[in-house]
Amino acid sequence: MTGSLVLKGVRKTYGSVVALEGIDLEIPAGQVLGLIGQNGSGKSTLLKILAGLATPDEGQIVLDGQPIVLDSAAAAGRYGIGMVHQEQSLIPNLTVAENIFLDKPHPAKKNGLYRWGALNKAAQEQLHKISVDLPTRALVEDLRFAERQQVELAKVLAIEELVDRPPIILFDEPTSVLTPDEIKLLFKQINRLRGNATIVFVSHRLEEVLEISDRIVVMTDGRKVAERDSGSVDRNELYELMVGHQRVAGARSDRKTAVQASAPVLKIERLSSGQHFRNVDFELRRGEILGIAGVLGSGAEEVCRAVFGAERVDTGKIAIEGRAVAPSSPRTAVREGIGYLPADRRSEGMLPSRSLFENAVLTFGLDYGWRSFVVKRSKERPVALEWMKRLKVKMHTPYAPISSLSGGNQQKTVLAKWLMAKKLKLLLLDHPSRGLDPGARDDLFAVIREQADKGLSIVFVGDTISELLELSDRIVVMRDGEITAHFDLTGGAIPKEEEVVAAMV
Numbered sequence: 001m002t003g004s005l006v007l008k009g010v011r012k013t014y015g016s017v018v019a020l021e022g023i024d025l026e027i028p029a030g031q032v033l034g035l036i037g038q039n040g041s042g043k044s045t046l047l048k049i050l051a052g053l054a055t056p057d058e059g060q061i062v063l064d065g066q067p068i069v070l071d072s073a074a075a076a077g078r079y080g081i082g083m084v085h086q087e088q089s090l091i092p093n094l095t096v097a098e099n100i101f102l103d104k105p106h107p108a109k110k111n112g113l114y115r116w117g118a119l120n121k122a123a124q125e126q127l128h129k130i131s132v133d134l135p136t137r138a139l140v141e142d143l144r145f146a147e148r149q150q151v152e153l154a155k156v157l158a159i160e161e162l163v164d165r166p167p168i169i170l171f172d173e174p175t176s177v178l179t180p181d182e183i184k185l186l187f188k189q190i191n192r193l194r195g196n197a198t199i200v201f202v203s204h205r206l207e208e209v210l211e212i213s214d215r216i217v218v219m220t221d222g223r224k225v226a227e228r229d230s231g232s233v234d235r236n237e238l239y240e241l242m243v244g245h246q247r248v249a250g251a252r253s254d255r256k257t258a259v260q261a262s263a264p265v266l267k268i269e270r271l272s273s274g275q276h277f278r279n280v281d282f283e284l285r286r287g288e289i290l291g292i293a294g295v296l297g298s299g300a301e302e303v304c305r306a307v308f309g310a311e312r313v314d315t316g317k318i319a320i321e322g323r324a325v326a327p328s329s330p331r332t333a334v335r336e337g338i339g340y341l342p343a344d345r346r347s348e349g350m351l352p353s354r355s356l357f358e359n360a361v362l363t364f365g366l367d368y369g370w371r372s373f374v375v376k377r378s379k380e381r382p383v384a385l386e387w388m389k390r391l392k393v394k395m396h397t398p399y400a401p402i403s404s405l406s407g408g409n410q411q412k413t414v415l416a417k418w419l420m421a422k423k424l425k426l427l428l429l430d431h432p433s434r435g436l437d438p439g440a441r442d443d444l445f446a447v448i449r450e451q452a453d454k455g456l457s458i459v460f461v462g463d464t465i466s467e468l469l470e471l472s473d474r475i476v477v478m479r480d481g482e483i484t485a486h487f488d489l490t491g492g493a494i495p496k497e498e499e500v501v502a503a504m505v
């Protein structure tokens, strides 16, 4: 059909792993197609094929009624297909204008020489298309994450001028690191583009997918298992189609009995670190889950990093079980029984080319060795495997490199590394559900609650406020590096989302 992008019988394997099987899909021109599915179900692989970053083993891609070959990103660009990457593809030490035209010919670029005035003007025009006003001469590394995403979008939309057909824009989990206001802005852009562009939108946040999509496709194990008009389906049905069972309602349980009235496991007093945060005070008891709410730049993430010794502290005290400690590095923090799941798992949480096993036993393998001295593979590996099974890591073999897993499954493996510890007292979780599908997120929360019930203390920086309200015993809210509010949820007094937001902004 003219205008639509059609996939026929697309199959993609990686060695013996079947990532996509028999995908038949039509993406009508001018529509927003939401793509959902459990971790490892093949969403990113599908987008990569459309963006020319992976080649299918079998099947056909048909555009405007003609079969096309997408064997490189440049080839996809020639057909007007561009991807807004989850991990962002911009080059940090180049300017906004250079990035927008990096992969495209432009009259202002000739023989390696740039006419800067013309290039900046052209870049400004691209940004104005999405009603964004950013300095085109600024280096990308100096921009905020949401601003960089706007540059990505402008970069993709610049392909409009290169082709005489409406562009096809692929969004891979674009909202996971945006604030609610930034998400509103992004949806405004998508709504503006609707009709003039074809959009594929991948997200684990079902409410968002329902709001922005015309049609929704559900994938499981590399296959398309359902397709619905977004008006004819609700969140519960989507959850069930994805996860295979209904969501257990009322997930929040009253865990107050588990919190022990002993000396605090963690006590922070007047902790300050440069521009990041000032005079932060809080304490955490055994088995308690403390949620920290705050927008990007509020200092919440940096407080976690400081407790783990990954962020410099200028003044203030950190005490573990009443003893003053000064974690000067993650190594000393680990010795104190502190674990940390970073928000940016790719660069900080894992060794990409090493196997799942190697990654899982990296920090606490010796807990299972002989006198914490000699590694015992036969002891550590069954425990690692047990945790990976508990967290339902979708893998072919634990000897495969962790980089071959889908994003959500990498996240689960990094978490398994901490849960293996025998003597962990405190676990700092920075956006632990980022990249997890809704079912995996519920499983993760069940594991966190269970570990807290067993006495582990947890600090948790959440992706959304509803997540914090669901899981935390207490919440502290941070704004501009300072604590602005405390909420105690153990007595059953759950604050309204608006009350938390009011303290955040």
Ligand SMILES: Nc1ncnc2c1ncn2[C@@H]1O[C@H](COP(=O)(O)OP(=O)(O)OP(=O)(O)O)[C@@H](O)[C@H]1O
Pocket (backbone or CB within 6 Å): 014, 017, 018, 019, 037, 038, 039, 040, 041, 042, 043, 044, 045, 046, 394, 403, 404, 405, 406, 407, 408, 409, 435, 437
């Ligand atoms: N480079 C690769 N090598 C080996 N296997 C791969 C590779 N890329 C993806 N896979 C496998 O293909 C399957 C689909 O992965 P994909 O990343 O497409 O899933 P996804 O639905 O995007 O998951 P998530 O929601 O976690 O991002 C998974 O089993 C994954 O392990």
